Amino acid sequence: MTRSADAESPAAIEAGFHLKHKAGLVDFIDRHFKWFTLGPAALLLLFLTAYPLIDLFAMSVHTISFSQAKEIWTFTPLANLRDLFSDDIFAIALWNTLVFAVISVSVEMVLGLALAILVASVTAGKGLIRTILIVPILMPPVAIGSMWKLMFNLDFGVINQALMVVGLQPVDWLGSLSVALFSIIIVDIWHWTPFVFLILFAAAEGLPKEVIEAARIDGARNRDLVFKIIVPLMKPAIAVALLFRVILAFKVFDEVFLLTSGGPGTSTEVVSLHLYKVFFEENQIGYGALLSLAIIAATIAFLWVGQRAATAVGRR
Amino acid sequence: MAEVQLENVHKRFGGVEVIHDIDLTIDNGEFVVLVGPSGCGKSTLLRMIAGLEAISEGSISIGGRIVNDLEPRERDIAMVFQSYALYPHMNVAKNMGFSMALRKEQPGRIRQVVEGAATSLELMPYLDRLPRALSGGQRQRVAMGRAIVRRPKVFLFDEPLSNLDAQLRVQMRTEVRKLHQRLEATSVYVTHDQVEAMTMADRIVVLDKGRIAQAGSPLELYDRPANRFVAEFIGSPAINVFPGEVDSGRLFLPSEEGRIDIGPVSAHEKKVDMGVRPEDLRPVDSGGIPGTVQVIENLGAETYVILSVAGRDVCWRIAGRPDVSVGDRVRLGFDLSHAHFFNAASGARI
Amino acid sequence: MLALRGPSKAAAYTLLAFGIFIIIAPFLWVALQSFKYQIAILQGAWIFPPTWFNYLDVLYSPRSDFPLNLWNSIVVATVSTVCVLIVGTLAAYSLSRLSWKRWIARGFLAWTLIFNMIPPLTLIGPWYLIFREIGLYQTLSGLILAHITLNLPMTIWMMMAYFNEIPIEIEDAARVDGCRRVDAFWRISLPLVAPGLIAAGVLAFVFSWNEFAVALNLTSRATATVPVAIARFAQEYEIQYGQMAAASILSTIPALVLMFFGQRFVVQGLTMGAVK
Numbered sequence: 001m002t003r004s005a006d007a008e009s010p011a012a013i014e015a016g017f018h019l020k021h022k023a024g025l026v027d028f029i030d031r032h033f034k035w036f037t038l039g040p041a042a043l044l045l046l047f048l049t050a051y052p053l054i055d056l057f058a059m060s061v062h063t064i065s066f067s068q069a070k071e072i073w074t075f076t077p078l079a080n081l082r083d084l085f086s087d088d089i090f091a092i093a094l095w096n097t098l099v100f101a102v103i104s105v106s107v108e109m110v111l112g113l114a115l116a117i118l119v120a121s122v123t124a125g126k127g128l129i130r131t132i133l134i135v136p137i138l139m140p141p142v143a144i145g146s147m148w149k150l151m152f153n154l155d156f157g158v159i160n161q162a163l164m165v166v167g168l169q170p171v172d173w174l175g176s177l178s179v180a181l182f183s184i185i186i187v188d189i190w191h192w193t194p195f196v197f198l199i200l201f202a203a204a205e206g207l208p209k210e211v212i213e214a215a216r217i218d219g220a221r222n223r224d225l226v227f228k229i230i231v232p233l234m235k236p237a238i239a240v241a242l243l244f245r246v247i248l249a250f251k252v253f254d255e256v257f258l259l260t261s262g263g264p265g266t267s268t269e270v271v272s273l274h275l276y277k278v279f280f281e282e283n284q285i286g287y288g289a290l291l292s293l294a295i296i297a298a299t300i301a302f303l304w305v306g307q308r309a310a311t312a313v314g315r316r
Numbered sequence: 317m318a319e320v321q322l323e324n325v326h327k328r329f330g331g332v333e334v335i336h337d338i339d340l341t342i343d344n345g346e347f348v349v350l351v352g353p354s355g356c357g358k359s360t361l362l363r364m365i366a367g368l369e370a371i372s373e374g375s376i377s378i379g380g381r382i383v384n385d386l387e388p389r390e391r392d393i394a395m396v397f398q399s400y401a402l403y404p405h406m407n408v409a410k411n412m413g414f415s416m417a418l419r420k421e422q423p424g425r426i427r428q429v430v431e432g433a434a435t436s437l438e439l440m441p442y443l444d445r446l447p448r449a450l451s452g453g454q455r456q457r458v459a460m461g462r463a464i465v466r467r468p469k470v471f472l473f474d475e476p477l478s479n480l481d482a483q484l485r486v487q488m489r490t491e492v493r494k495l496h497q498r499l500e501a502t503s504v505y506v507t508h509d510q511v512e513a514m515t516m517a518d519r520i521v522v523l524d525k526g527r528i529a530q531a532g533s534p535l536e537l538y539d540r541p542a543n544r545f546v547a548e549f550i551g552s553p554a555i556n557v558f559p560g561e562v563d564s565g566r567l568f569l570p571s572e573e574g575r576i577d578i579g580p581v582s583a584h585e586k587k588v589d590m591g592v593r594p595e596d597l598r599p600v601d602s603g604g605i606p607g608t609v610q611v612i613e614n615l616g617a618e619t620y621v622i623l624s625v626a627g628r629d630v631c632w633r634i635a636g637r638p639d640v641s642v643g644d645r646v647r648l649g650f651d652l653s654h655a656h657f658f659n660a661a662s663g664a665r666i
Numbered sequence: 667m668l669a670l671r672g673p674s675k676a677a678a679y680t681l682l683a684f685g686i687f688i689i690i691a692p693f694l695w696v697a698l699q700s701f702k703y704q705i706a707i708l709q710g711a712w713i714f715p716p717t718w719f720n721y722l723d724v725l726y727s728p729r730s731d732f733p734l735n736l737w738n739s740i741v742v743a744t745v746s747t748v749c750v751l752i753v754g755t756l757a758a759y760s761l762s763r764l765s766w767k768r769w770i771a772r773g774f775l776a777w778t779l780i781f782n783m784i785p786p787l788t789l790i791g792p793w794y795l796i797f798r799e800i801g802l803y804q805t806l807s808g809l810i811l812a813h814i815t816l817n818l819p820m821t822i823w824m825m826m827a828y829f830n831e832i833p834i835e836i837e838d839a840a841r842v843d844g845c846r847r848v849d850a851f852w853r854i855s856l857p858l859v860a861p862g863l864i865a866a867g868v869l870a871f872v873f874s875w876n877e878f879a880v881a882l883n884l885t886s887r888a889t890a891t892v893p894v895a896i897a898r899f900a901q902e903y904e905i906q907y908g909q910m911a912a913a914s915i916l917s918t919i920p921a922l923v924l925m926f927f928g929q930r931f932v933v934q935g936l937t938m939g940a941v942k
Contacts, residue, residue, distance in 0.1 A: 026848060033847040034764045041757035041818060042774070048815040049781050052792030059791060071795070115685055118678050121668040131929055132686055135693075138921035138932070140876040142893040143914040146900050147696045150911060156710035158695045190688065195936075202937040204667060212667060222668045230667065251785040254878040254893070258900055272785045272879065280883055285791055292788035299784050368838050389844040401835035405857045414853075415843040462843070 053296075059289035076286065083287045084294065092266050093274040094298075096181060100270065101249035104188040108245060109238070111189070112196025117226060119197075120204040130201065133194045141191065145258030148187045149174070152259070174260050180268045187255050192248070196241045203237030204230070239310060246306070250299065271295060318379050318469035318502040319344050320365060325374035327360055327526075334360060335526045338374070342519075347496050347503045351513040352523035352549070358506045359474055361523070365504060366472050367391050379469050394463035395472040398479060400455045402447040402462075408434070409443040412461045433461045436498075453484050460495065471496075473505040477512065489515055510550050514538070522546050540656075544663035547591045547656055553620060555591045556630045558605075559660060562588050567657075571606055571626045579652045587660035592650050594620065594633035600649035605630075609644045623648070693918070700911035707907045720908035724916065731887065732913065735895040742806055742881075742891060743874040746813035750870050751863060753814065754821030759851055761822070762829040763837065778819035786816060787879050797884065804886040812880050817870045824869075824935060828862030829855060865935030868928045875920055892917050 029036050061077035084090070119129050136144065151157050152173035160170035173183040207230065215229050231238075253272035256262065262269040262277070275295065279288040320342040327335035335357045342348045350358040363369040365376055367388035375382050383391050402411050410417075412433060413426040434440050437457040447455055456476060463471055473492070477485045493516050496503050507513060513520045514534045522529040522537065522545070529549075530542040541547035547555050560569045562583050567590065568575040581588065607623030607630055614637065621632045621640060625648075632648060640646060657666040670678050699707050700721065706714035724732045761771050793812060794803070802808030832855060840850045878893040885894060896917060899910040924932060 027846075030846040030848040033851075034760060034766065037756040037760035037764065037851075038766075038774070040753045041822065044753060044811075044815055044818065045777065045781070048793070048796075048811065049777075049789065052789050052796065055792040055795065056788075059795075064795075114681075117667060118682055121670055121678065122682065129682065129686065130933070131925055133689060134929075134933070135918075135921055135925055136689060137936075138872050138876075138924060140878065140893045140896070140917050142876075142878045142896045143917045146896050146910055146914045147692050149900060150696055150699060150907060150914075151692060153907075156708055161710055190692070194689070198933065198936055202933070207667075216669065222670075222674060225668060247783050253785070253787065257878075257882075258897055272787045275785070275787045276790075276879070276883075279787075279791055279794075285794075289791050292791060295788050296784045300780065303780075303783060366838075366842060368841065387846075388838075388841045389846070393842065395839065395842045397835045397839060399833065399835050401833065401839035403836060403839075403854060414840075418844040418849060462839075466843070 056289045056293055056296075059286055060293055061290075062286045064285040065283075080287050080290045083284070084290055087291075089266055089269060089274055090271075090291065090294075093269045093271045096266075096268060097250060097252070097270045100181060100185060100188070100252065101246060104185050104192070105242065105245045105249055107185075107189050108193045108196050109242060111193045112241065113200055113231070113234075113238070115193070115197045116200035116204045117230060119201055130198070134198055135194070136191050137195050137198070141254035142258055144187065144191055145255040148183075148190075148255070149259050152183055175264055177264050177267050180260055180264055184256055184259060184268050187259065188249070188252065191255070192245060196245060199241040199244075200234060200237055203234050207233050243306070243310075250302075319377075320470055320502060320504065321375075321377045322361075322365075323375050323377075325361075325364065325376060326372045327357070327364060327369065328372040333372075333526065335364075335372075338526075338528060340521060340528065340531065342502060342504060344502055345500050347493070347505065347516060347518045349505045349507060349513040349517035349520050350523060351507055351510055351520055352529075354508060355525070356523040357526040358508075358523050362472055362474055362504060362506045365470070366393055366395050392469045393472055394466040394468040394470075395474065396459045396463050396476045398475040400447075400459040400476075400479075402455055402458055404447055407444050407446055408439060408450070408458050408461075411447070411458055412465050414462070415466050429465050430461075433464045436464075436495075437461050452480055453488065456480060456488060457491075460492070464495070464499065469502065471499075471501050471503040473503065475507050477507070478509075485512075492516065511552060514550065520550075522549055540665070541591075542665050544589055544591065544658040547658070551593060553594050553631045553633065555593050555656070556597070558590045558592070558625075558628075558630075560588050560590055562586055569605065569626075573606060576605060578655075581657060581666075583657060583659075583666045585659050585661075585666070588666065589658045589660045589663075591656040591658065592654065594631040596650050596654040597630075597632045597648045598634075598650065599632075599638070600647050602647065604647040604649035606645060606647050609640050609642050609646060612640065612642060621646075693915075696911050697915050700908060700915050702908060704906065704908055707911075720912035721916070723906075724909050724912045730909075731890065732892075732895055732916075734888070735890050735892050736916075738806060738885075738889055739875055739891040739893075742809050742813060743871050746810045746817065746874045747867055747870040749810070750814045750817045750821050751867050754818055754866070755825045755856075755859075755863065757818075758822045758825030759829055759855060762826045763851075763855065764847070775822075778822060782819040785879075790880065790883055793880075794883065804884065804889055806885075806889050809881055809884050809889065809891070812884060813874045813877060816877070816880070817873055820873075821866050821870055824866045825859065825862055828859040832858050861931065861934070864928070865931040868924060868931050869935045872921070872924065872932075 060080060061075060062073045063076045063079065065072050065074075115133070119126055119133075122129070151159050154160060154170060154172050154175065157173070159173065163170055171179060173179055211233070212225065212229060215225055220229065251272060252270055253276070256268055256270050256273050257276070260268045262273050275288065275291055278284050278291055320340075322338050322340040325335060325338040326333060338361065350361060352358050360369060364371050365378075367383065367386060367390075371384050375384055377383060378391055378393070403414065406414065409427075409430055413430045416426045416429065430443075431440070434443060437460060439454070439457055439461060442450060442454060442458075447458070450458065459476065476492075477488050480488060489512060492505075505512075505516065517534055519532060520534055520537055521531040524545050530537055530546045534550075537546055537550045541550065544557065548557065558569050560567045560578065561575075562568075562581060562585060565580055565582070567578040567581040567583075567588060569578055569590070570576075578590065605625055607625035609621055610624050610629070611622040613620040613622070618633060618635050619637055621634070621638065623630050623632060623646060630648070632646075658664060659666060668674075668678075701716040701718070702711070702714050703717055703719065724730055726733075760766070761774065797803040797805075797808045802811070836854065836858075837850055840854045845854065875891075876893060877891075878897070881891045881894050882897065885891065890898075892913075896910070896913050899906060899913050
């Protein structure tokens with residue numbers, strides 16, 4: 001039934017009220033809108049995350065090789081497991097990644113917080129400063145790696161040049177066993193402190209101004225303000241920044257690949273890099289799958305532990 | 317026919333029942349106000365009529381048609397929300413014409429109807445403005461305009477005036493009432509303000525914790541409240557309630573002077589609450605109830621005198637300015653036929 | 667926030683200036699190198715004859731794939747961004763506004779969270795095999811699919827935050843006015859989250875453009891993207907420092923452009939996504 005042209009007439013009003021029907025397709029979509037909207041995402045995740053995960057389990061107990069572009073699967077669960085437990089480099093990679101993550105994230109959190117509070121206290125130019133500070137986050141990490149590779153160069157790199165100008169000895173940043181991991185950490189700090197800054201700066205700007213003014217009137221000096229008022233109020237944002245940074249730190253790959261490729265020796269071998277080498281340099285796809293599962297399990301376990309710790313701390 | 321009928325309506329959220337067995341008929345063209353304190357279920361009931369909440373049990377019909385399973389858009393209703401809920405990204409004209417645009421009506425027709433409604437609401441100069449460029453009162457009128465354009469069977473109002481300042485609210489009350497008279501549409505109006513209810517309604521439905529405490533015309537509710545809840549809810553300032561005891565067919569009230577004999581009352585109960593409206597009290601030289609003046613509130617045309625009687629506050633309302641001062645002892649009398657008696661335990665009228 | 671007077675003000679501004687210097691200096695120095703011939707670079711010379719050679723070599727030399735890489739990056743980033751916005755926004759609306767059982771919605775979101783945390787390289791193995799089987803290995807389409815999947819969690823979380831901001835009463839009004847679910851989404855909800863779309867789009871584009879680990883392994887010479895190209899410069903036996911510098915600077919241009927035009931959205935997106 002459709003509305004009569006003269007909607008004023010009592011007959012038209014009495015005749016009832018119905019929407020004109022659109023093409024049947026749109027109505028069909030509307031009836032199943034729930035499925036149409038979530039479906040594509042669900043399918044994509046199913047196809048490219050859930051199925052591969054199941055695939056990993058299957059792959060992890062085989063050795064896979066290629067002969068004339070055909071895959072050959074050999075059932076070798078024990079051999080793969082043995083590889084995992086005798087994989088010294090993996091253990092080293094775990095350790096390196098842990099050291100790297102702990103040091104980088106700690107320094108970034110402190111620097112980021114300091115910068116956030118400082119920029120929030122500046123009277124003019126906040127916007128411009130923020131614009132400049134967040135450029136590193138947007139750059140391709142590989143480009144960052146390549147830039148710092150140039151800067152770290154033993155012979156002509158600007159860092160060594162600066163050192164020589166003040167009379168110090170040049171350092172083999174990327175080639176020295178003891179220094180290499182430290183260099184990676186420096187690059188990561190340069191790359192990600194702006195990210196911490198961004199989140200904490202937004203939080204700092206969102207703090208209630210009256211609370212801080214009240215504290216000032218009560219006699220708080222800058223030092224008190226920071227430690228007794230500002231930082232405690234920013235705890236939620238700090239937690240978020242910390243969580244994000246830690247998750248990202250464990251995934252690090254691009255810069256390490258470019259700067260040192262794990263070397264010298266294995267001093268900068270990180271988990272993702274080791275995985276890459278197992279897959280694509282040693283072509284051990286089966287073992288690589290087992291390694292992947294181990295890493296995924298470790299990540300989830302770490303998350304679970306971290307969440308418990310966070311709620312425990314939060315309750316205090 | 318745009319009659320709204322609710323039969324045995326229940327509503328449960330999880331395991332909690334918030335609306336218990338409501339039976340209500342709203343006649344064609346009637347302006348019914350659902351009123352009650354927060355949490356009484358009035359908004360939930362309105363949303364069930366609209367179709368925004370599902371019904372747990374019972375049935376709701378509009379115009380003789382059971383609408384339990386119909387979507388809001390299929391019920392031929394229009395709703396004005398407390399926050400107006402105007403579409404922020406559309407101007408006034410598009411907001412008001414949206415429902416017609418959805419039905420693919422001709423643009424010329426849409427413009428005609430929108431301008432008609434806009435003219436009656438004095439919104440013509442604002443047709444191109446976005447909601448954020450309008451004042452509260454203007455947004456309110458756009459919300460009403462949007463409902464008018466629909467020409468629905470039933471108008472639903474969910475506390476539409478609550479967000480306006482006091483003066484505007486009084487003005488808009490009259491506007492809404494005039495609109496209703498002109499359109500002759502069935503209206504269901506929800507508010508927590510009993511003054512709005514009294515001034516606007518053909519019939520008031522007072523809700524208490526998901527049940528109907530009383531339904532009737534404003535004066536019915538005022539003159540003969542069916543229970544203490546309604547008596548205390550309707551009327552401003554609120555009715556004075558005195559707890560008393562019945563002994564040998566007479567009601568006694570406690571006071572500093574011991575028990576006062578109020579008069580004969582036919583009740584089976586021992587404990588009875590007596591309610592007397594502030595304007596039914598008058599000062600007497602002897603007899604009555606003694607009290608001490610605590611606060612005097614001058615409103616110009618009338619005065620509220622708050623007295624302390626046996627430890628409770630009692631409000632006495634008198635036209636003009638009485639010759640009393642704070643601390644005076646006054647004796648208050650009243651006509652027994654203007655008093656209301658309620659069972660102290662159940663609150664029901666005796 | 668803090669009251670900066672006298673010495674503390676000087677200290678604060680010095681610290682800030684130092685911070686800004688640290689951020690900008692690498693760009694400036696590398697840009698400087700990009701205008702030098704190899705010899706001048708190796709000598710660490712500060713006074714040198716400037717040249718465009720490195721840029722020309724990177725962009726126009728017959729043996730350089732950089733223009734092709736640039737094109738690949740543009741295609742992959744653009745297409746994957748458009749797709750992830752469509753898929754992600756629909757999913758976000760679904761989870762935010764349509765009635766799903768709690769365990770379904772929670773489970774879905776939890777899954778996206780877990781997936782976001784594991785290193786992408788853990789899935790590279792299966793992806794390699796899957797893409798080989800369906801013939802997408804070393805194609806741009808394969809990489810696009812991978813990027814859509816990688817960016818999906820962040821897009822969904824962000825768009826959900828924006829959808830949740832729309833007051834329910836507006837959607838109620840739409841339902842009463844005659845909107846079906848499709849109409850409510852298309853005419854009311856979607857226009858109101860336009861800023862969110864821009865923020866999510868900008869971030870998805872940047873992440874896709876910058877993505878390296880997956881692109882490295884799922885592309886060939888013909889389908890390599892800019893980050894892969896940069897890595898190749900750095901891996902050669904005889905490193906061409908000048909070209910490396912030039913390529914790095916070139917790859918930074920999208921980031922700088924975004925800063926100029928989209929800064930507001932980038933910041934909003936990153937902080938919105940973080941505050942959840």
